[in-house]
Amino acid sequence: MSAAEKLVVRGLHVAVEGQEILRGVDLEIGRGEVHALMGPNGSGKSTLGYAIMGHPSYEVTSGSVELVRADGSRLDILSMEPDERARAGVFLAFQRPMSIPGVRVADFLRHAVTNVRNPGRKEGEELMPMREFRDELKKKMADLSIDPEFARRYVNDGFSGGEMKRAEILQLAMLRPKFAILDETDSGLDADAVRLASESIARIGGHEMGILIITHHEQLLEHNVPLRTHVMLGGRIVESGGPELAAELHKKGYERIRSAYPEAAAAEKAMEDTRTAEPAPA
Amino acid sequence: MSTGFEAPAAIGEINKYDFRTESPAVFKARKGIDREIVSQISEMKKEPAWMRDFRLASLEVFESKPMPSWGGRIGVDFQDIYYYLKPAEQQGKTWDEVPDAIKQTFDRLGIPEAERKFLAGVKAQFESEVVYGSLQEDLAKKGVIFTDTDTAVREHPDLLREYFGTIIPPSDNKFAALNSAVWSGGSFIYVPKGVKIEFPLQAYFRINAESMGQFERTLIIVDEGAQVHYVEGCTAPMYSTESLHSAVVEVVVKKHGRCRYTTIQNWANNIYNLVTKRAMAYEGALMEWIDGNLGSHLTMKYPAVYLMEPGARGEILSIAFASAGQHQDAGAKIVHAAPHTSGRIVSKSISKNGGRASYRGLVKVEPGAKKSRSSVVCDALILDDRSRSDTYPYIEIEEQDVSVGHEASVSKIGEEQLFYLMSRGLTEAEASTMIVGGFVEPLVKELPMEYAVEMNKLIQLQMEGSVG
Numbered sequence: 150m151s152a153a154e155k156l157v158v159r160g161l162h163v164a165v166e167g168q169e170i171l172r173g174v175d176l177e178i179g180r181g182e183v184h185a186l187m188g189p190n191g192s193g194k195s196t197l198g199y200a201i202m203g204h205p206s207y208e209v210t211s212g213s214v215e216l217v218r219a220d221g222s223r224l225d226i227l228s229m230e231p232d233e234r235a236r237a238g239v240f241l242a243f244q245r246p247m248s249i250p251g252v253r254v255a256d257f258l259r260h261a262v263t264n265v266r267n268p269g270r271k272e273g274e275e276l277m278p279m280r281e282f283r284d285e286l287k288k289k290m291a292d293l294s295i296d297p298e299f300a301r302r303y304v305n306d307g308f309s310g311g312e313m314k315r316a317e318i319l320q321l322a323m324l325r326p327k328f329a330i331l332d333e334t335d336s337g338l339d340a341d342a343v344r345l346a347s348e349s350i351a352r353i354g355g356h357e358m359g360i361l362i363i364t365h366h367e368q369l370l371e372h373n374v375p376l377r378t379h380v381m382l383g384g385r386i387v388e389s390g391g392p393e394l395a396a397e398l399h400k401k402g403y404e405r406i407r408s409a410y411p412e413a414a415a416a417e418k419a420m421e422d423t424r425t426a427e428p429a430p431a
Numbered sequence: 432m433s434t435g436f437e438a439p440a441a442i443g444e445i446n447k448y449d450f451r452t453e454s455p456a457v458f459k460a461r462k463g464i465d466r467e468i469v470s471q472i473s474e475m476k477k478e479p480a481w482m483r484d485f486r487l488a489s490l491e492v493f494e495s496k497p498m499p500s501w502g503g504r505i506g507v508d509f510q511d512i513y514y515y516l517k518p519a520e521q522q523g524k525t526w527d528e529v530p531d532a533i534k535q536t537f538d539r540l541g542i543p544e545a546e547r548k549f550l551a552g553v554k555a556q557f558e559s560e561v562v563y564g565s566l567q568e569d570l571a572k573k574g575v576i577f578t579d580t581d582t583a584v585r586e587h588p589d590l591l592r593e594y595f596g597t598i599i600p601p602s603d604n605k606f607a608a609l610n611s612a613v614w615s616g617g618s619f620i621y622v623p624k625g626v627k628i629e630f631p632l633q634a635y636f637r638i639n640a641e642s643m644g645q646f647e648r649t650l651i652i653v654d655e656g657a658q659v660h661y662v663e664g665c666t667a668p669m670y671s672t673e674s675l676h677s678a679v680v681e682v683v684v685k686k687h688g689r690c691r692y693t694t695i696q697n698w699a700n701n702i703y704n705l706v707t708k709r710a711m712a713y714e715g716a717l718m719e720w721i722d723g724n725l726g727s728h729l730t731m732k733y734p735a736v737y738l739m740e741p742g743a744r745g746e747i748l749s750i751a752f753a754s755a756g757q758h759q760d761a762g763a764k765i766v767h768a769a770p771h772t773s774g775r776i777v778s779k780s781i782s783k784n785g786g787r788a789s790y791r792g793l794v795k796v797e798p799g800a801k802k803s804r805s806s807v808v809c810d811a812l813i814l815d816d817r818s819r820s821d822t823y824p825y826i827e828i829e830e831q832d833v834s835v836g837h838e839a840s841v842s843k844i845g846e847e848q849l850f851y852l853m854s855r856g857l858t859e860a861e862a863s864t865m866i867v868g869g870f871v872e873p874l875v876k877e878l879p880m881e882y883a884v885e886m887n888k889l890i891q892l893q894m895e896g897s898v899g
C-alpha cells in the first residue's frame with residue numbers, strides 16, 4: 150500500500166478565534182484505506198475536518214496537510230482555497246450541512262460535479278451535459294433509496310436530519326473524491342438507514358478512496374472495517390489501534406483514555422471551561 | 432423549470448447590454464420643457480385637442496409641485512433633457528420594414544428570436560415611439576386591443592379617454608404630472624369580457640439617446656372575467672450624462688378579472704427611474720405586480736393595488752439589486768378600500784459594493800374594510816460591509832376587524848454557506864452567485880421562462896467582480 154497516494158497531516162495546530170483547538174495532529178491515510186476517528190464531544194474531530202477542507206474560521210497556526218503522490222511529489226493542501234481542495238480530490242461530509250434556500254440540489258450538484266471532474270475548468274465554461282448528469286444522478290439516487298423528487302428540492306432546506314446525511318452521501322457518490330472525511334454521517338439516521346449508509350459508503354469508496362469516518366458508533370464501520378482507529382482527546386490523537394479499539398470505546402466509553410492521558414484530558418477540560426465561561430448576555 | 436446557474440458569463444457577455452447603435456433621429460425637440468415644447472409634442476403626434484389640453488394642464492401641475500422630500504436625491508435638471516424624439520417616420524408593421532440601425536439594437540437584445548419564440552405580440556419601444564409591433568390574429572378576432580398608446584389615442588379614443596389619467600391623475604405626484612405632460616409611447620391593452628389570454632403579452636423598452644427622458648404611458652383595461660399577463664423588460668446602454676425615465680402605468684381589473692404585470696428593469700447606472708404604477712381591482716378581481724429592479728442610479732417605484740370591492744386581491748412581488756452608485760428605493764402599496772379584500776407583499780433586496788436598497792411600503796386599511804387580510808414580508812441580503820439596506824414599512828389601519836402581518840429579515844451572505852458550496856468545488860464567485868440566485872428564486876420562478884433566464888443572467892452580470 151505504501152505506493153498509493155496519501156493524505157498526510159503533520160503536527161497540525163488549529164485555532165478558532167485565537168483559541169487553540171488542535172494541538173498537534175498527525176495522521177496518514179492512503180487511498181483505499183478506511184480510518185475511524187473517535188473521541189468525546191468537543192475533542193476537536195470536526196475541527197480537523199474543517200481545517201483540512203479550509204474553513205476560513207479555522208486558522209492553521211502550524212503543521213502541514215499534503216497529498217503525497219505515488220511518485221513522491223507533494224501537493225500543499227493548506228495553501229489552497231476550499232474549492233481548489235475539492236478539485237484536488239478532498240471531500241468533507243458535514244456534521245451539520247448548510248441549507249441554501251432557493252438553490253436546487255440538482256443545479257448545485259451539476260455545477261459541483263462539473264468543477265470537480267474538470268479541475269481546470271474556468272468560470273463560465275460549459276457545465277456537464279444535462280442529460281448525462283441527470284441519468285447519473287438518477288441512478289445514484291436510486292442506489293441510495295432517495296426519492297427522485299429530492300433533486301428538485303432546495304439544498305438542505307427543510308431537510309430532516311436523516312435526509313441531510315443521505316444528501317451528503319449522494320454528494321460523495323457524485324463527486325468521487327480521492328479522500329473523504331465523513332463527520333458523523335450516521336447521526337440522525339435510524340438503524341436501517343445506517344446499515345444502508347454503511348453499505349453505500351463501502352461501495353462508493355471501492356478500493357480507490359481514502360476515508361476518515363468520524364463516528365460514535367460501530368454500525369457505520371460494519372462494511373467499512375477500519376485499518377486504524379484513532380482516538381482524539383483535547384485536540385490530539387492520543388491513541389491509535391485496530392477495529393477492536395472502536396469496539397472498546399463504543400462499549401466502555403472514554404474513561405480509560407482520560408486516565409491514561411491526563412494532559413490531554415486536562416486540555417479538554419480547559420477548552421470546555423472557556424466555552425462555558427462565555428459571559429451571559431446582559 | 433430549471434433556473435440552474437451557468438457560471439458567470441464570459442467577458443463578451445458583460446458588455447452585451449452596453450452597446451449603442453447610431454440611429455438617425457428624424458425629429459428631435461429642443462432640450463427643456465415649457466408650453467411650447469409640450470404643444471409641439473402634441474402637434475407632432477396630431478393629437479385631438481383634449482389630449483393637448485390634458486398635457487398643458489399637467490404641465491402646470493408639474494411646475495407647481497415640489498420635488499418629493501423622501502426616497503432618494505433626484506439630481507435632475509429638467510431643462511437639460513430632451514422630452515421627445517421620434518426615431519422613424521413610420522411605425523413598422525413587419526420586421527422587414529424596421530430600419531437597420533434599430534434592428535441591430537433589437538438583434539443584440541435577442542428580440543427577433545424572442546419574437547419567434549414568444550407566443551403573442553411583441554411590442555418594442557425604441558426611443559419615444561413604438562417602431563415594431565405584431566399581434567396574433569386570433570387575439571384581434573377576440574376583440575383584444577394591444578397597441579401603443581399613441582395609436583390608441585387615434586383609434587380607440589372613447590375607450591382610452593374613459594380611463595386615461597383617472598387611476599393616476601396628474602395631480603398624484605410631480606413625476607406623474609411630468610409624464611402626463613410629455614408622455615410618448617407605452618402600451619394600451621384592452622381585454623374584453625371573459626377573454627382569457629393564456630400566454631404573456633410582451634414589450635421591450637429601451638432608451639437610446641443621450642440625455643433623453645423616456646416617458647411611456649401604459650394603460651391596461653381588463654374587463655369582467657377576463658385575464659391577461661403583460662410582461663415588459665428593459666435593458667439600457669450606458670451613458671455618461673444622467674438620463675431620466677419616468678413612466679406611468681395604469682391598470683383597471685374589473686369584476687373577477689385577473690391581471691399580472693411583470694417588469695424586469697436593468698437600467699444603466701446614470702438613469703433616474705421614477706415610475707408610478709397603480710391598479711384598481713374590483714369585485715373578486717386579482718391584480719399582481721411582479722417587479723425586478725436592477726441598475727439605474729436611483730429607482731423610486733412602488734407599484735400599488737387599490738382593492739375597491741369585496742373579494743378583490745392584490746399581490747406585489749419585488750426584487751431589487753443595488754450595486755455601486757445605485758440606490759433602489761422600491762416597495763409596494765396596498766389599499767384595502769372594501770371588506771373581505773386581501774393583499775400580499777413580498778419584497779427581496781440585495782445590496783453589494785456600496786449599493787443601497789430600501790423597501791418603502793404602505794398597507795392601508797380604510798374604515799369599513801372588515802375581514803381584510805394583508806401580509807408583508809421583506810428580506811434583505813447584504814453582500815458586504817459597505818452596502819446598506821433599510822426598511823420603511825408603513826401600516827395605517829382604520830378598521831378593527833382585520834389581520835395585518837409584517838415580517839422583515841436582513842441577512843449577510845453567510846460565510847458558512849459560501850464555505851459549504853466552495854467545499855464542493857465552486858469558486859467563491861460561483862458560490863455567491865448561486866446563493867444570490869437562490870435568494871431571489873421564489874420570485875424568479877414566477878417569471879415566464881425567457882425572463883427567468885434573462886433575470887438570472889442579469890444577476891450574474893451584477894455579481895461579477897463582487898468578490899474580494
Ligand SMILES: Nc1ncnc2c1ncn2[C@@H]1O[C@H](COP(=O)(O)OP(=O)(O)O)[C@@H](O)[C@H]1O
Nearest residue numbers: 165170189190191192193194195196206420424
Ligand atoms: N466555529 C467555532 N467557534 C468557536 N468555537 C469552536 C468552533 N468550532 C469548534 N469550536 C470549539 O472547538 C472545540 C472542538 O470542537 P469540535 O471540533 O466541534 O469537536 P468535536 O467534533 O470533536 O465534537 C470545542 O471546544 C468547540 O467549542
Ligand SMILES: [Mg+2]
Nearest residue numbers: 194195196244
Ligand atoms: Mg463534531
